[in-house]
Amino acid sequence: MFLKIYHKGQKKESMKKVLIGIGILIACFGIGFLYLASKPSVASNYTEVVETGGAVEKKYLGQGNYDVSYLEINALQNFKKYELYYPTNIETETRKFPVVIFSNGTGVRASKYASVLKHLASWGFIVIGTEEEYSWNGFSSEMSLRLAIKLNDNKTVEGLKSNPFFSKVDLDKIGLSGHSQGGVGVFNAVTEQKHGHMIKTIYAASPANLELSSNLEWDYDPSLISVPTFLVSGTGGGYEDLVVSGKQLTQIYETLPATITKVMARRKEAGHGDMLRLPNGYMVAWFMWRLQGAPEAETAFQGNSPEIVQNKLYQDQRIMN
Known part of the structure; x- marks a missing residue:
């Protein structure tokens, strides 16, 4: 010896x-x-070319019933501006509209995947993005949420000739969507930011794994989440596996409390950048279910045979109600 x-x-x-x-x-x-x-992140026609494997996924990958308008508001922050996509006829509608705030991946500003925000808005959402490049701490999501409150509560807003959002924002129905570093950001927006208690659901696509995030000082704690959560990633290997492998996504899923509704699925042969677009039929379905109560959207994730579980384009599906 x-x-x-x-x-x-x-x-x-x-x-x-x-x-x-x-x-x-x-x-x-x-x-x-x-x-x-x-x-380039997401093509303008991505909804026409992405393959789907189920009726619900196909429906919500398509365009919704609303024409969409776009508005920019200057931000006194490093992310420069807020980018809002919303139903064009919002001012004449009697209803209020739910909000989804996007948390960007590193260097992938909202303007690089504008087609995703516009697509979601066509289903009756007010969608807010920014040019933030370092979204891990949830700050840009917090500031976007504060903007939503301001727009809803004030008829006149500095920098706007008129405010189409006055009394039209459903502040009881707010969701977050994030990709990669932004996937970390949605967790921290809920657990670390002032208005995190207002967020009702989150969607995280290929969130940076816990070990990588710690090494990069992007710490987050899924065990503190108390709202329904949908996790997706790809099986394409390469860079996607460095950011979040199947084992690492499972670790995040299992760290989430057993007391919340949570869903996990991995898109077959999808790379890291692909996750900005390939699962979006189910991303829209998730928000339609959680924020608009759409019964058909719910069947993708609930019931005796949830569509996402049967969908052959996905694997490693797990659901806890």
Whole structure:
């Protein structure tokens, strides 16, 4: 039996190599994020070309019944502006509209996937995005929520000739959607921000795994979540597995409390960037169910045979009611 003895100098050298290795790993993630940020994110016609595997998924991947308008509001923050997509006839409607706030992946600003926000708005949502590039802490989501409150409560808003959202925002029905770093952001918006208690549901696509997030100082704690949560990721390997493998998504799912409604599914052969668009039929269905109470949308996730469980484009599905 041999005992290997390290002198102090050797210990320091060994620790130095470990730290260098960690630094290289984090740098690789950073390069990967920048690579994604340099590419166009979602095509304007994505709803016409994405494959679906079920009737509910197909329905909600299509356009909704509302024409959509767009409005920008300057933000006195590093994310420059708020980008709002909403039903064009909002002022003449007697109803109020639920809100979905988007939390961006690193470098992938809302303007790079505007077609996703517009698509969701066509189903009767007020959708808010920003140009935030560092969304992990939930701050941009918090500020977007504060904007929604301001727009609903004030007939006149500085910077707007008129305010189409006055008394039209359903502040009891607010959801969050996030991808990658933004997937971390939706958790922290609920658990760490002032108005987190107002958020009723979250959707996280390929959220950065717990270990990676800790290494990047993007810490979050799924065990503190108290609202219905839908997790998705892809099985395409490569960069997607570095951000969140199947095992790591399962870890997030299992860390969520057993007392909430939670759903997990992985889209087959989907890469990290693909998760901004490929699962969006079910993303829309989720918000239609949780924020608008649509019975057909609910069947994708509930009942004796939820559609998402039977959908052959997905695997590793888990549902807890």
